[in-house]
Amino acid sequence: MKNIFNTGVFTLFVLMTLASCKKEGKLDANLNIIDKNIIAKTTTDEWLDKNYLNPYNIETKYRFDRFELTSGKNITPPDELQIIPMMETVRDVWIKPFETIGGADFIKRISPKQFVLAGSASYNQDGSITLGTAEGGRKIVLYVVNTFDKTNLASVKQAIQVIQHEYTHILNQTVDYQTDFQTISRGGYMGNWTLGTLAQARALGFITAYARAAPEEDYAEMSSNMLMMGRVGYNAAVSTAPADAQVKLKKKEQYVVDYFKSGFNIDFYALQTEVQNALYNISPPVLAKLIGPGIGYTRMYSNPLKDANQSPEFLSLWKAAVNNMTAGFDLGLLDVTLTFKSATTMTLRYSFLQDSDVLFADADYTMAIDAANVVTLKLAAVQPTTANYANMNALNPAFAPVNNYFKNNKFKIDWINKIIPGNIGGLGSLGAFYKQTDEKSYFYGAMGQ
């Protein structure tokens, strides 16, 4: 009996197994017929295929689809005429620098899969507006495409900043960043980051207020801001922070630089320069507007005897000073450094050799730069009385030819890349003081911080 019973259960089990979940046929609903979204390709679509889809497998979705955007919000679609200018800029300022420095296939290997473009901003309850969002390293939404202006630096920076930020997340998902990065500003992170100001963030060693949101956002903000601000701009921003915060910001900078090198074999500073050069194609940096602590450059250095292209007039004055120093004082004139101590004051320093000791001669100047980028230098009425300033007084007869050149002329401040081709806007880029009355006469030097 027990056997029969068991057999019965077993049979039932087999029957159930056979009977349950039997599926008939295949799904025959043809959902393609309700998709009327297959649209004839426009020239814009073809351009996007050629420049994004085919080479990088990145889709650019610009036709309105409410489900790609925050629900319940009123966001208008982009104007078709704005798509190509926007995506050209994305290509030139974001993609190309990575290809130049990281290798031609860099973006092909690691990239977001979709750009979604929106014409307007996304307006938030608190009155703020959202300019860009990203989801999981796959999709980047760019807003305000309709007011994007590819010739306007601020407009370009705003758009590309979003991409650089999100792309850092994507890179972080490919290669983890250093786990101890988050200990640099430990205690400074807060979920409600919008309550903090930029000044508070900087004082804690964060580059932006948003960087306080979380360590990974901090990392993305560091990387994206360093790329978009450029090295000179970044250093200038850091220099305005308190000393302990400067240490933190420099440390984070080093982490990012190391990460790009070890993770992707990318020279971050070279990448930074490439991005800046792409931005300079839109709007070249104006040297006269980049002078002063917290603004940009703080130093200009030259060794005129070694510089290849000092103007004949300045070089002859310099040589006269060299001879004066040798003949009159038995001292060897070495070089000259202008130190910009504020946007309106400058210290001129000569260094010279007495036997084997390097000594200095200093003089303070006031500096007035007008709207046409023309600077007027005047010897400050009150000079300090320390040794270096005393040296200048004592040696003035020897330096007179050069000192008078600076004092008696007005100069137009500009890059010298038209005479000496080279990078502009970077650390060590060459800048010049062109005599206002004769631009063939100039003094140039390496711009530093």
Added chain:
Amino acid sequence: MKNRTSMVLWDNNLKDKQMKRIIIYALLSLTVFSACKKENVVLIDGEKPEERVAEALTKYSDQLTGSPYGWKAYLYPNGGGGFAFYLNFDKKNRVTMYADLDYGPATVSKESSYRLKASQNPALVFDTYNYMHILADPDPNIFGGAPGWGLYSDFEFNFGVQTGDTLKLSGKLLDSKLVLVRATKEEQDLYNNKGLLNSLTNSVDYIGNNSTLYVNLDGATNVETKFDPNLKVMTLRWLEKGNITAVTAPFVFTLNGMLLQSPVSYKGKLMQEFIWDAAKSIFYTTVDGKRVDIQSSPVPLIPLHLLIGINYTSITTPNATSYPGWSSDFIARRAKAAAATLVSGYNLRLDKMAFVFNANDKTLVLNADVYQNANRFIASYNYTYTKTAAGVYKFTLGTMNGNASLITAAMAPLVNERLSTDQFIVDYFTNPANKQTLGQFKSVEHPDFAFSGALQ
């Protein structure tokens, strides 16, 4: 035997029980079988849902692209007003349009993409930016409206009722209304030849030059027909036993003039379209099948005291030493007050003065701007008022703010000696220089004290 019998019985019982079990299991397994068995789906009209949706989309697509001369389209945003478009849909998901938003869009064609989409209902989506999106643009710098919303308008629409040549759609996000009407060859030609621009220019100019338009439908009452070309709202209002009755409707500009979203009624007489008569340079409408001309009045029909504090909020005197509608006594008293505030010890320069009415609360606030160098301060005087049926006001001063208190003595010629003590008639004043309608205060006790200002 007994035992045996019982044994057999027991045995039988056991077999019975066993049988029952088997039957139960068999039944159970049948249940399982039948539970998994799929039956043929019963389809409404013998079609699958996706087929029906596809059919509907194809039908709408064929309709939109099948109107040989395009569509007249009237969009009534949820936020109010109305806007006219002329649309041409092609089979490659492209649409071209004119619109009555401004002079440019009325004559410069704009092209964008569109698509038909099945979500819950068949929907028409204008999926790249065109004139329609300007109304919905969340940036208030584009076309005004509220930040984040613009004019609360849509660019995704569900298809609704169709009657004859008319398709009605409603906005998916905000339920704005869109009406599409098949255009004729003649209309298409006109749209392509600045027809909408000409009509828009005519209408806006005429409305601008004739501040008071009205119809008389019963030989007794002049009924004001007020068109606001910015808000795109028409107001029909008239005075009856001292009370104002008003009805409003959104309107659009057409090739012929102006068309209301729905008819407005004056005592059962309906008006919907206002057509430009180029020969006579007037508008006319049709009531009960008969032409009725719209007339123009040089003066407003409804006394100002019935409107101020409701339709108008303030009368503002400019920063001037004289002005149309200012009596010589007011000019002298204002000059005296202005001189006194300057030497009040605070070096205050009297600037414009705004008289702000609130008819519900029966209050008047005088906000006088006084400048200390470039810094603006406001001296506020809060009044309550009573008003006779004939429109004679008596203002009673309540509180003053600190600034007003400081200059009480200086402002006395205007405030204490006049506004706070006299009775006033508040009425229209036509600026003789430019025919602009201003608001004017006139003292009952001192007829030589009168002043005017911008009516807002």
